[in-house]
Amino acid sequence: MTDIIETLQNRGFIYQTTHDQELRDHLRTPRTYYVGFDPTADSLHVGSLVPIMAMAHLQKAGHKPIAIVGGGTARVGDPSGKTEMRKMLTAEQIEQNQAGLHTQLSRYLNLDGQAGRLINNDQWLLGLGYVDFLREVGCHFSINRMLTAESVKLRLETGLSFIEFNYMLLQAYDFYILMRDYQCSIQMGGQDQWGNIVAGIDLCRRMGIEEQTFGITFPLIMNSNGTKFGKSVEGNVWLSAERTSPLDYYQFWRNVDDTDVKRFLLLFTFLPESEIAQLTADGANINRAKEILGFEATRLNHGLEAAQQAFATAVTRFGQADPQGEVQTSSAIREVAIQKVADMPEVAVQHNELGEIGFLQLLVRAEFAASNSEARRLIQGGGVKMGERVITDPQARLEASDLAVDPILRAGKKRFKKVVVQ
RNA sequence: GGGGAAAUUCCAGAGUGGCCAAAUGGGGCAGACUGUAAAUCUGCUGUCUACGACUUCGGUGGUUCGAAUCCGCCUUUCCCCA
Numbered sequence: 001m002t003d004i005i006e007t008l009q010n011r012g013f014i015y016q017t018t019h020d021q022e023l024r025d026h027l028r029t030p031r032t033y034y035v036g037f038d039p040t041a042d043s044l045h046v047g048s049l050v051p052i053m054a055m056a057h058l059q060k061a062g063h064k065p066i067a068i069v070g071g072g073t074a075r076v077g078d079p080s081g082k083t084e085m086r087k088m089l090t091a092e093q094i095e096q097n098q099a100g101l102h103t104q105l106s107r108y109l110n111l112d113g114q115a116g117r118l119i120n121n122d123q124w125l126l127g128l129g130y131v132d133f134l135r136e137v138g139c140h141f142s143i144n145r146m147l148t149a150e151s152v153k154l155r156l157e158t159g160l161s162f163i164e165f166n167y168m169l170l171q172a173y174d175f176y177i178l179m180r181d182y183q184c185s186i187q188m189g190g191q192d193q194w195g196n197i198v199a200g201i202d203l204c205r206r207m208g209i210e211e212q213t214f215g216i217t218f219p220l221i222m223n224s225n226g227t228k229f230g231k232s233v234e235g236n237v238w239l240s241a242e243r244t245s246p247l248d249y250y251q252f253w254r255n256v257d258d259t260d261v262k263r264f265l266l267l268f269t270f271l272p273e274s275e276i277a278q279l280t281a282d283g284a285n286i287n288r289a290k291e292i293l294g295f296e297a298t299r300l301n302h303g304l305e306a307a308q309q310a311f312a313t314a315v316t317r318f319g320q321a322d323p324q325g326e327v328q329t330s331s332a333i334r335e336v337a338i339q340k341v342a343d344m345p346e347v348a349v350q351h352n353e354l355g356e357i358g359f360l361q362l363l364v365r366a367e368f369a370a371s372n373s374e375a376r377r378l379i380q381g382g383g384v385k386m387g388e389r390v391i392t393d394p395q396a397r398l399e400a401s402d403l404a405v406d407p408i409l410r411a412g413k414k415r416f417k418k419v420v421v422q
Numbered sequence: 423g424g425g426g427a428a429a430u431u432c433c434a435g436a437g438u439g440g441c442c443a444a445a446u447g448g449g450g451c452a453g454a455c456u457g458u459a460a461a462u463c464u465g466c467u468g469u470c471u472a473c474g475a476c477u478u479c480g481g482u483g484g485u486u487c488g489a490a491u492c493c494g495c496c497u498u499u500c501c502c503c504a
Binding site for chain 1: 449451452453457458459460461465466467468469470472
């Protein structure tokens with residue numbers, strides 16, 4: 001078995017680990033590991049992709065993933081990495097969200113119950129009696145130590161409620177149960193989870209688990225210009241196609257900073273390290289590398305067909321970085337037949353609206369502007385085009401002649417929709 | 423339990439009776455330059471049937487010709503003392 005830690009490290013997944021050498025030895029035989037996901041929304045976003053991809057790598061290497069969807073802990077709310085208390089969710093909301101998360105995780109991981117599984121920590125957290133919990137678990141925690149944890153210290157500035165303060169105990173308890181009942185010996189999470197993970201390892205030992213347990217944290221992914229990762233024109237980039245269309249998803253990856261391409265290819269695709277090194281060796285193929293990043297990331301999340309369509313659509317709009325296919329890659333992007341699959345987002349108008357409907361209204365309908373005022377500003381700023389014609393007059397209406405040649409409505413350079421008459 | 427302070431437009435944060443749709447910064451959007459990149463420069467950034475009108479400054483009720491600004495009550499948050 002190859003050293004999977006080595007692979008993860010080379011690809012940029014590892015921020016910290018406990019017991020580095022022992023962990024490597026530990027992973028020479030098949031093990032079970034887990035990551036917790038908060039069901040605070042019905043979809044994950046690209047920020048969660050780091051743990052998901054890490055889990056997928058480990059599963060490929062023969063280990064067994066457990067995804068904990070924190071039904072129990074979501075009712076409490078993890079204070080780590082947040083500056084404010086999170087709003088509480090109702091049981092129904094959490095349940096709905098869990099279903100969504102399961103579908104999305106299943107695209108990257110085999111969670112059939114054998115090779116891997118999804119577990120809700122409701123089953124052991126909700127039945128806990130307060131007094132019993134305090135006696136069994138609470139007595140192993142030192143307030144003095146908890147107060148020194150980075151995640152807690154940060155919150156002492158702004159305030160921390162008791163319920164949030166307890167989050168660490170619950171997560172540690174999760175780890176203990178998973179180790180005890182599922183032989184899950186490794187917990188992974190974002191770097192802000194370090195304190196919680198270490199607390200879990202400690203608890204396992206104090207509760208009498210003989211075997212060593214381990215922790216791995218992932219780095220917080222930032223864009224290289226220091227801004228938050230995972231934002232686009234439309235806001236958060238989600239994994240669900242309803243919230244972020246495959247085309248927008250592709251565009252998000254296609255538009256990352258030059259300096260982020262290599263790092264993101266390593267983290268968010270399964271292309272071999274050597275190939276990624278070649279692709280990004282000099283700046284010459286940077287745009288092809290971005291196309292491949294977009295294509296591969298979209299393929300993983302939305303499937304091959306959606307990736308082909310997204311790529312083809314983008315190409316018909318913006319052109320192609322490597323039309324001759326000169327750049328070597330193992331990606332299936334090589335086989336995309338552009339003409340056939342292009343898939344244009346559309347905005348519909350009725351027959352009788354031609355010559356009637358103003359561009360202000362059309363822009364709002366296409367969701368390029370949230371209000372008439374915003375649409376007006378967009379036009380006044382010179383950002384609206386119908387075909388090749390720049391719209392300058394906010395009063396202008398959509399005429400039948402506009403649709404004859406090039407029926408594409410554009411807002412800025414990157415947003416476009418085809419106007420179709422119904 | 424007692425005392426003090428604060429709540430402003432996406433965020434941070436000015437404004438303390440009319441000149442306030444509300445400074446400044448960040449973010450966002452658009453334009454120029456480019457490579458669907460970055461950096462830089464410029465404009466915009468409450469809503470509308472738009473050179474005018476309307477609604478915003480935690481909630482509510484007052485004072486006033488006129489309030490984000492003054493007063494009462496309520497809610498929330500923070501700080502100090504116990």
